Amino acid sequence: xxxxxxxxxxxxxxxxxxxxxxxxxxxxxxxxxxxxxxxxxxxxxxxxxxxxxxxxxxxxxxxxxxxxxxxxxxxxxxxxxxxxxxxxxxxxxxxxxxxxxxxxxxxxxxxxxxxxxxxxxxxxxxxxxxxxxxxxxxxxxxxxxxxxxxxxxxxxxxxxxxxxxxxxxxxxxxxxxxxxxxxxxxxxxxxx
Numbered sequence: 001x002x003x004x005x006x007x008x009x010x011x012x013x014x015x016x017x018x019x020x021x022x023x024x025x026x027x028x029x030x031x032x033x034x035x036x037x038x039x040x041x042x043x044x045x046x047x048x049x050x051x052x053x054x055x056x057x058x059x060x061x062x063x064x065x066x067x068x069x070x071x072x073x074x075x076x077x078x079x080x081x082x083x084x085x086x087x088x089x090x091x092x093x094x095x096x097x098x099x100x101x102x103x104x105x106x107x108x109x110x111x112x113x114x115x116x117x118x119x120x121x122x123x124x125x126x127x128x129x130x131x132x133x134x135x136x137x138x139x140x141x142x143x144x145x146x147x148x149x150x151x152x153x154x155x156x157x158x159x160x161x162x163x164x165x166x167x168x169x170x171x172x173x174x175x176x177x178x179x180x181x182x183x184x185x186x187x188x189x190x191x192x
Contacts, residue, residue, distance in 0.1 A: 028111060028175040031098075036108050037179065039097040040186040046093060050086035071164045074109030078102050115172040116183055118165035130155055130162070 081087045087102065094105040137143060137151050176183060 028108070028115075028172050030175070030178070032108060033112060033176060033179045033183075035097040035099065036105070036112055037182050037186050039094050039099070039105065042093055042097070043090065046086060046089055050084075050089070071114050072110055073113055074106035075103070078106040111168075111172050112176055112183065113187070114164065114168045115176040116180065116187070118168040118173055119177070119180065121162050121165045 078087075078090075081090065081102075091102040094102055097105075099105040099108070134152070134155050137148060137155075143151070
């Protein structure tokens with residue numbers, strides 16, 4: 001009896017893992033990307049209202065010795081907001097734009113941002129530029145070992161970011177290309 005129960009649990013876990021993977025693998029469509037852009041535009045009003053409140057992701061207060069995980073930028077932000085006063089308002093906003101809930105919206109945001117990052121890094125040949133910066137830094141006698149160590153950690157994180165960009169599905173990159181200008185505008189407005 002115990003063995004049969006354990007096998008069923010393993011099968012159920014495997015099935016749920018496959019379903020989660022297939023949900024992540026859903027194609028980014030034009031309508032989903034347009035809905036994401038529109039939600040980001042509407043979110044600016046809420047950001048102005050809630051920025052600095054309890055539970056709001058604070059980029060200025062984060063540890064600058066390391067790079068944030070840019071492949072989960074939106075998901076991590078939503079996770080930090082959970083339980084805060086803005087969470088329910090944002091969830092209502094994204095539902096209005098056709099998303100199931102805030103975590104599903106954040107998953108789309110993560111994929112869109114990763115695809116944008118991949119486009120930018122491929123066009124800028126970021127890997128060779130980072131290698132040049134690392135070589136210059138290592139040979140600079142004016143930098144203390146502590147500063148060099150901090151910069152190496154940050155550059156290591158940036159190099160990992162380029163590896164993440166290399167793993168972005170080609171379909172996601174192609175899906176965001178027609179929307180690149182609008183995405184850059186809405187995400188750059190969000191950073192100001």
